[in-house]
Amino acid sequence: MTADHETYSLQKEVLDLEVRLQNAKARLGQVSTPHSEPEPPLPSDIPFITTSHALLLLSDSALPLGSFAYSSGLESYVAHNKPLPLTTTPVASFHRFLRLSLASMGSLSLPYVLAAYRDPTDLETLDNDLDASTPCPVAQRASIAQGRALLGVWERAFRSTYAPRSGDYVVTDPREQSGIKAVADFSEALKCSMDDVLGAKGHFAPLWGAVCLAMGLDARQTAYVFMINHAKAVLSAAVRASVMGPYQAQSVLASKDLQDMITERIDRDWHTSVEDAGQVVPPLDLWVGRHELLYSRIFNS
């Protein structure tokens, strides 16, 4: 009993002393000259700033790709699982969808992102093969619309900075140059094949890889931003479809679980070749394909 009391009083004294120390320090800071503790020097790591800048641009949810118009099957999933069993809450059901959607994105699209990043010379074949692997028109439309939007953003906005035709800044990195050339060649092929049913389409995943390469991101960042942008789009759709509130969506987006899940998916499919890319969640194809059957829709997929 006395021992407990003694510990308590000692703890109280320690706390009291700490508060007094902080107060004294604060008063010392006010009376002393501001130059007594110099600020750390401004970092001048230019390459780091350049890639971070590109990274921030590409991960911005205001990047005009129109991603907000697609729920990637969430809307259809909710409609197909209605009414929910009493044991399942809407949020739990959403978490299942997010897990499935990220797994499917990793196994089906991520190999194309990485293949285009690693070797952008054959963007047209990658585009054709991804078109051949996309099983339904709904998903095809969504991917093509976002891919072409990305191409538009690159050509109209980013290219003048990251691949200037004239000026002091010249792209010297051969990898970046190959990315820039690949996107330009692909854009040309796209214009020539507007009426060819089997011509270039402009799917999102391979173009994302090539544009990220052209803007100097590393492979890991390219993959991570691709996955987190997908998660953001699904979560944003969930908010608008009244599955959860905006704070809850942000907390899911910030959560360690989501980070781990994205990292796990990237690690798993890091070496998957495009020939081995495939659907791991077969019902997702059904939900996305049956989006057309919904009586009322607020999204395009």
Next chain:
Amino acid sequence: MPVRSPFESSIAKPGQGKVVLSLLPPANPSLSTLTYKYPLKLLTRTPGFVPQSASPSASQPVHLYLLTYGGGLLPGDQIDVSITLEPRTRLVVTTPQGSTKIFKTETSPGRTLSDQSRQTLDVRIGQEAALCYLPDPSAPFKDSRYEQIQTFTVDNIAKGSCRSSLCVLDWVTQGRSSRGENWDFNLWKGKNEIWLLDEPTSSENNEKKEKKKLLLRDSLILNDETSASPQAGNNPPRSLIRERTSPHGVIGTLILYGPVFEKLSSFFVEKFTSLPRIGARNWSSSAPAAAEAPQNYDSRVTFTAAHVRAGCVLVKFGAADFETAKDWLGGILREEGSIAREFGEEALLCL
């Protein structure tokens, strides 16, 4: 130098099979090559069915039965079948032994990838030729590992009604549901590809020079993702595949391409687009609050059907159990009637 036996089989490896179907004048289908080796067995039959087809070039279909000893595949078994359909021929491929059973792979510490069973099918389809491949589903048992790759190469020079045709069904079930198995296998990978070939199919040996373009790739990977983890001690959750396939007990894909299956393709797409809208309500006040759709196969099978590329129609379906899916698919194919007209009722043996 040892003298080679003239009777030695041209097929060296076990599990390999080769079929070449040609058309002798005026219109007699004939198998110019038919070889196979244990554990694979190929049987053929020409039932003498004359297609009641509108197309004047239709020849009599030949039936090919794919058999394996014991009716299934053991770990390490490799089946490798190559089929060539020369122009204007017709081939029906079925599996008369029921579902292809994929047996359990032993989980020993020194397990290698070769322990999984594997099946490849490589079909080349010439101009105006048609393949009808409606097998039983694949039934992977608990703890099994399996991979199948089916490649169909069609002639891209022919246009319009001279194109090759193909109808391919690929489906997989949850396993032995009677024993409580519910997607309990380790790995099932299935890949179906259609390639467009820009050179005549007869040029066989210079494969490198051929110009090919991928028309369709349908790839399904059901992996419980346990084999990659090095720590074998802790038991990882075994429900990953079940979560990803839920609520279905059977998953399948039907691929239709070419002039012979044009009507059937439109029939499927029509059936899909005329499905009742999901979440539709009858707003008139006199009607009951929720209009219940009648219970039929269309409501018990979740499916999509759509034109994907260059006239290819992809039908994907999921159902609670094998019987439901089988009755639904067989029902549609019989109702539409193209398959029975062009290939005979026997082509629907597995349905």
